[in-house]
Amino acid sequence: MYDFHCHTTMSDGELIPTELIRRMAAAGYTEMGIADHADYSNVEDLIAAQKKVKRSAELYGVKLFTGVEITHVPPSEIAGLAKYARSLGAEVVIVHGETVTEPVAPGTNLAAVTCPDVDILAHPGMITDEEALLAAKNGVFLEITSRGGHNRANGHVLASARRAGAGVVVQSDIHGPDDIITEKMRGLVARGAGMNEDEAKMVLSLTSAEILSP
Numbered sequence: 071m072y073d074f075h076c077h078t079t080m081s082d083g084e085l086i087p088t089e090l091i092r093r094m095a096a097a098g099y100t101e102m103g104i105a106d107h108a109d110y111s112n113v114e115d116l117i118a119a120q121k122k123v124k125r126s127a128e129l130y131g132v133k134l135f136t137g138v139e140i141t142h143v144p145p146s147e148i149a150g151l152a153k154y155a156r157s158l159g160a161e162v163v164i165v166h167g168e169t170v171t172e173p174v175a176p177g178t179n180l181a182a183v184t185c186p187d188v189d190i191l192a193h194p195g196m197i198t199d200e201e202a203l204l205a206a207k208n209g210v211f212l213e214i215t216s217r218g219g220h221n222r223a224n225g226h227v228l229a230s231a232r233r234a235g236a237g238v239v240v241q242s243d244i245h246g247p248d249d250i251i252t253e254k255m256r257g258l259v260a261r262g263a264g265m266n267e268d269e270a271k272m273v274l275s276l277t278s279a280e281i282l283s284p
Contacts, residue, residue, distance in 0.1 A: 071253055072278060074103030074135060074162045075192055075213065075241040080116055081106035084246035087123045095130040097250050101278050102127075103162040108138035110151060117158045135278065137162035139192060145177035152187035162282050163187055164213075167194035171219040183210045189282050190239060193220035194227055202234035211281055212236055214273075216251055216259045217243035224263040238273055239281055 077083035078090055085093070087104055094102050104120050106112075120136040127134035138155050140148055140163065152163045165182035168174045169192075179198075182191045183205040191197075191205060192213045205212055212231050215221050220243060231238045240260050242251050251259070253274075260270035 071097075071099045071256065071274075072101040072239075072276070072281075073099060073241050073244065074101075074105060074137060074190065074239075074278075074281070075139065075164060075215075076102055076104050076244040077106050077139075078104055080104075080112075080119060081108075082245060087120065088126050090244070091123065091127045091130055091132055091134065093247055093250055095132050098253060099132060099250075101133045101135070103135035103137040103164075105137040105139040105162060105164045107141040107166070108151070108155065109141065109143050110147075110154075113138060113151065113155050114158060117155065117160055121159065133278070135161040135282065137164065139164040139166050141166040142172075142174065145175055145181040148178065148181040149185045149187070152185050156187050162189050164190045164192050167191045167213070168196070169193040169220045170195045170223050180204070183208060185210075187283070190241075192241070192243065193217070193223070195223045196226055197223075197230050199230055199233060202230040202236050205231075206234045206236035209237070209283070211239045213243075214238050214240045214259065214263045215243050216240070216255065217249070221259075224259075228263045228265065237276075237281070239276065240273055
């Protein structure tokens with residue numbers, strides 16, 4: 071199992087990185103990314119701190135990807151921050167999309183799906199068909215989330231992704247231990263969003279090599 075959308079005490083999460091890693095390992099995850107909320111004020115510190123716990127993750131049998139979730143950054147700054155994060159060593163770049171539950175700036179989804187340094191657009195809310203087509207063209211995956219509130223638009227996101235041929239990933243947007251979901255629940259989230267059994271199996275079997283930029 072994978073989840074590249076995990077938060078720690080470095081932003082608004084409840085667990086320090088190593089405890090989160092251990093709990094993910096105990097739940098059966100073999101690949102994960104720490105993607106704490108990032109802007110220009112903290113991106114260097116986030117990536118540097120994550121590099122220090124890669125060895126700990128290996129000892130627990132987890133492949134840890136250093137990452138960021140670019141959050142509430144003005145759309146015109148997203149591409150530059152994503153590129154900068156890559157230069158610092160970010161292995162997964164997520165953008166906090168235009169969820170229906172927060173006042174994310176209009177244009178954030180569009181900036182994310184047109185940026186070559188973005189891997190995943192998280193909880194993109196009422197994403198447009200044009201944006202979904204651009205996500206498909208540029209290899210940006212759209213998130214189907216288990217997180218309360220953000221998940222209200224899962225059905226719309228999946229339908230848009232299907233029409234456009236865009237890739238989707240099932241993730242939990244983990245902030246605390248109760249957010250770590252089981253393999254069974256991952257399947258239920260996928261099916262609840264509207265995937266058939268074959269679609270759910272395909273999406274849930276994706277690996278980091280298929281989702282993240284090389």
